Amino acid sequence: MENEQRWELRLYVAGSTPKSVLALKNITRYCEENLEGRYSIEVIDLLKTPQLAEGDQIVAIPTLIRKVPIPIRKIIGDLSDEEKVLVGLNIRPMPLKNKP
Amino acid sequence: MYSFPILYMQEISSLAKVSTGIEGLDEVTGGGFPEGRPILICGSAGCGKTLFGIQFLVKGILEQNEPGVFVSFDETAADLTANTSSLGFDLDKLSGEGKLRVDYIRIERSEIEETGEYDLEGLFIRLNYAIEAIGAKRIVLDTLESLFSGMENEGLLRAEIRRLFKWLKDKGITTIITGERGVNTLTRQGLEEYISDCVILLDFRVVDQIATRRLRIVKYRGSTHGTNEYPFLIDENGVSVIPITSLKLDYGTSSELISTGLKPLDALFKKGGFYEGSSTLITGTAGTAKTILAGYFALGSCLRNERVLIFSFEEAPEQTIRNLLTIGIDLRPYIESNLLQIHASRPTLYGLEMHLLNVNKLLTEFNPKTVIVDPISSLVSVGSPVEVKAMLVRLIDTLKTRRINALFTCLMSHTGIAAGDQGTIEAVSSLADNWLFLENGLVSGKRQRSLLIVKSRGMEHYNDSVNFTISSAGINFAASSIPTKSNSAHGK
Numbered sequence A: 001m002e003n004e005q006r007w008e009l010r011l012y013v014a015g016s017t018p019k020s021v022l023a024l025k026n027i028t029r030y031c032e033e034n035l036e037g038r039y040s041i042e043v044i045d046l047l048k049t050p051q052l053a054e055g056d057q058i059v060a061i062p063t064l065i066r067k068v069p070i071p072i073r074k075i076i077g078d079l080s081d082e083e084k085v086l087v088g089l090n091i092r093p094m095p096l097k098n099k100p
Numbered sequence B: 001m002y003s004f005p006i007l008y009m010q011e012i013s014s015l016a017k018v019s020t021g022i023e024g025l026d027e028v029t030g031g032g033f034p035e036g037r038p039i040l041i042c043g044s045a046g047c048g049k050t051l052f053g054i055q056f057l058v059k060g061i062l063e064q065n066e067p068g069v070f071v072s073f074d075e076t077a078a079d080l081t082a083n084t085s086s087l088g089f090d091l092d093k094l095s096g097e098g099k100l101r102v103d104y105i106r107i108e109r110s111e112i113e114e115t116g117e118y119d120l121e122g123l124f125i126r127l128n129y130a131i132e133a134i135g136a137k138r139i140v141l142d143t144l145e146s147l148f149s150g151m152e153n154e155g156l157l158r159a160e161i162r163r164l165f166k167w168l169k170d171k172g173i174t175t176i177i178t179g180e181r182g183v184n185t186l187t188r189q190g191l192e193e194y195i196s197d198c199v200i201l202l203d204f205r206v207v208d209q210i211a212t213r214r215l216r217i218v219k220y221r222g223s224t225h226g227t228n229e230y231p232f233l234i235d236e237n238g239v240s241v242i243p244i245t246s247l248k249l250d251y252g253t254s255s256e257l258i259s260t261g262l263k264p265l266d267a268l269f270k271k272g273g274f275y276e277g278s279s280t281l282i283t284g285t286a287g288t289a290k291t292i293l294a295g296y297f298a299l300g301s302c303l304r305n306e307r308v309l310i311f312s313f314e315e316a317p318e319q320t321i322r323n324l325l326t327i328g329i330d331l332r333p334y335i336e337s338n339l340l341q342i343h344a345s346r347p348t349l350y351g352l353e354m355h356l357l358n359v360n361k362l363l364t365e366f367n368p369k370t371v372i373v374d375p376i377s378s379l380v381s382v383g384s385p386v387e388v389k390a391m392l393v394r395l396i397d398t399l400k401t402r403r404i405n406a407l408f409t410c411l412m413s414h415t416g417i418a419a420g421d422q423g424t425i426e427a428v429s430s431l432a433d434n435w436l437f438l439e440n441g442l443v444s445g446k447r448q449r450s451l452l453i454v455k456s457r458g459m460e461h462y463n464d465s466v467n468f469t470i471s472s473a474g475i476n477f478a479a480s481s482i483p484t485k486s487n488s489a490h491g492k
Helices: A020-032 A081-089 B051-062 B077-083 B091-096 B119-136 B147-151 B154-173 B292-304 B317-325 B333-335 B353-364 B376-382 B385-401 B421-430
Strands: A006-011 A038-045 A064-070 A072-077 B038-045 B068-072 B100-104 B112-114 B138-142 B174-180 B198-207 B211-221 B232-234 B238-241 B277-284 B308-312 B340-344 B370-374 B405-411 B435-441 B446-456 B467-473 B476-477
Touching: A006 A020, A020 A038, A020 A081, A064 A081, A072 A081, A081 B435, B038 B051, B038 B154, B051 B068, B051 B077, B051 B091, B051 B100, B051 B138, B051 B174, B051 B238, B068 B077, B068 B119, B068 B174, B077 B091, B077 B100, B077 B198, B077 B476, B091 B100, B091 B476, B119 B138, B147 B154, B154 B174, B154 B238, B232 B353, B277 B292, B277 B385, B277 B421, B292 B308, B292 B317, B292 B405, B292 B435, B292 B476, B308 B317, B308 B353, B317 B333, B333 B340, B340 B353, B376 B385, B376 B405, B385 B405, B385 B421
Parallel strands: A006 A038, A072 B112, B038 B174, B038 B198, B068 B100, B068 B138, B138 B174, B277 B405, B277 B435, B308 B340, B308 B370, B370 B405
Antiparallel strands: A006 A064, A064 A072, B198 B211, B211 B232, B232 B238, B435 B446, B446 B467, B467 B476
């Protein structure tokens, strides 16, 4: 049943800075490894849509938000620490044998 | 003569300044805050930092037509609007007009995980968006240090805050940053290190159970500024700083004469009364008719159709009026027509500064021509002799600057002048232009009231003491005492 849970993530960036690019690369990899087919990542570039910063109370860039499942979680930084990100998003890592 | 700290400075530098919107603060800062630069306002909790910021923006909009952004890290926009409405600020209205933007930035440590590198570009974007949306010229960040409680990477935050200040400076936005007072530093996170232009410290102190708010300019680069601690007030009109020490000794003097309110007393002065705008001191022990003479003075002013303001520190207004009525001085019609106002308060109700601020406010609001303080000696109980003296000097100076006819009564103890009062009497008497000394003597078991003119600057006056009695008809000078052509003994 739990496997049916979808994950909706949102990544706030400000242009293509190295930190933002790295964050997107990292989260995509973690999701592919652990949530294959059950996730979506929406990237919001605040340089293009600055008005969206208020809604999710964005201060730091990059910021990753877990919209679903609730409660909303927030992780800031380039997401380089996989374990911390997975714990933060409450994603249970897939068993090792499934990893490529 | 007394010399006063003259702080009303001429601006030497070409530093552009903007009005602070806070009454009195422009004078103290020599013209206002530095335009387009960051200003740090720090102080302990509840000292009025947020209010300073709000007023800076609201007055900027209303008086300078400069739109402003208020960024709150502590309170929601709704809370802020509610909290400041009692001060007469309608934030909703200004927001509706597109002149003000209140942005609430919430940073909750428990909701945020940190991993890897990040920056505060999100904050910059939000600020930029808010600034651009209304064309803001002013911004308040209240309290920026909340960032430190929301995020772990202190080094990064410091670097980003430094970048933020530079960015705001480059944009030419006049910015107020508020900060909570730290243990050994002005702000908890040492923000003062990053703001070199203007730092103001607010203080809320309770001494002898009397609370006073004070303000001090810690630094102001490129500008002269007042160095004293200035008391400030928060009331229904917002924040006001009264730069009491910034008075100059350049008030105009008048040769016009006014009546003392008592004809026989007028006759003791060669020109027939006091000079207009002069200050008069009446001293005497208890029961020597000081308040009665003050009553005549008030009545005289009312009869000239000039506004009178009485500060009573011993009696309730009704009592003063009733008592004066028994000797034929009827002030009631003038109270009704609002030509006369009596403000009664216990001296210990507030600190000296508050008394002075109240006086100043009333002077501005009521604009009296005559001010009576009865008795000035009551204020001695409120502070140390040094403070009281300084305050009285300021008070008299304020009144002189406004060319107000001032009259102070001063109670002396039966043994002469009480030790603590000595300095006070000296301070007042040397500043006062006229000094009347009242005495109750005993002549063969009978009370003998007498009045002596100790001095009257710039005017000849009767030199001897004059006996008088008090009846339901008022003060009667003894016939033998009244100067006539034959016994007149005018002298300087």
